Amino acid sequence: QKEVEQDPGPLSVPEGAIVSLNCTYSNSAFQYFMWYRQYSRKGPELLMYTYSSGNKEDGRFTAQVDKSSKYISLFIRDSQPSDSATYLCAMSAGSGTYKYIFGTGTRLKVLA
Amino acid sequence: DAGVIQSPRHEVTEMGQEVTLRCKPISGHDYLFWYRQTMMRGLELLIYFNNNVPIDDSGMPEDRFSAKMPNASFSTLKIQPSEPRDSAVYFCASSPTGSLSGANVLTFGAGSRLTVL
Numbered sequence: 001q002k003e004v005e006q007d008p009g010p011l012s013v014p015e016g017a018i019v020s021l022n023c024t025y026s027n028s029a030f031q032y033f034m035w036y037r038q039y040s041r042k043g044p045e046l047l048m049y050t051y052s053s054g055n056k057e058d059g060r061f062t063a064q065v066d067k068s069s070k071y072i073s074l075f076i077r078d079s080q081p082s083d084s085a086t087y088l089c090a091m092s093a094g095s096g097t098y099k100y101i102f103g104t105g106t107r108l109k110v111l112a
Numbered sequence: 113d114a115g116v117i118q119s120p121r122h123e124v125t126e127m128g129q130e131v132t133l134r135c136k137p138i139s140g141h142d143y144l145f146w147y148r149q150t151m152m153r154g155l156e157l158l159i160y161f162n163n164n165v166p167i168d169d170s171g172m173p174e175d176r177f178s179a180k181m182p183n184a185s186f187s188t189l190k191i192q193p194s195e196p197r198d199s200a201v202y203f204c205a206s207s208p209t210g211s212l213s214g215a216n217v218l219t220f221g222a223g224s225r226l227t228v229l
Contacts, residue, residue, distance in 0.1 A: 006154075010209050020115055043116070043205075043220030046217055046218075090155075098160060098207075099168065100157065102156075104151075104152075104153070104155075
């Protein structure tokens, strides 16, 4: 079993839809949770960052962490064609630990 | 800032040849990471450096892989000899220390796409 599991998709939604992307993990030591967005032929770029449990909102994006279930989510409201990309979750055990474990990514396509 | 710069962007080589990938991190970033990305395994950490010193190379798959960081502005990842299963996109990323309350924000380069025939 991988430490971080992520559905590869692809996920196709119409423009304006709410998108839910998810990752599960097995290591209870993870404290830092991140979402990266990767456009085709580009490097990943940080989208959202959350420490421990709870929610964090940034514009159309909301990140949720449920440590009791070892489950994290990224919600995209009012999805746009420009949101079409691969979304990677990443997590780390925390301060002093610089090894991030990435999910394999979920490919999202938002149809105009 | 030009960001993390990687070269070459694309490399096609034949099995058995030596491959050298290059990375220039963001100035002032004291951490440098090499990742490999494939469809099946996603992003895998190969090795990371702090202040030019290798800290963890446990992700380096075999002795055929080696990485160096001779100074704060340059790093190389070398594969010798290369094999078809090394075909992947290799990313370099850099980070300043503790950029997010104890975690690190990784800034990735655009990647080097390697194809070994």
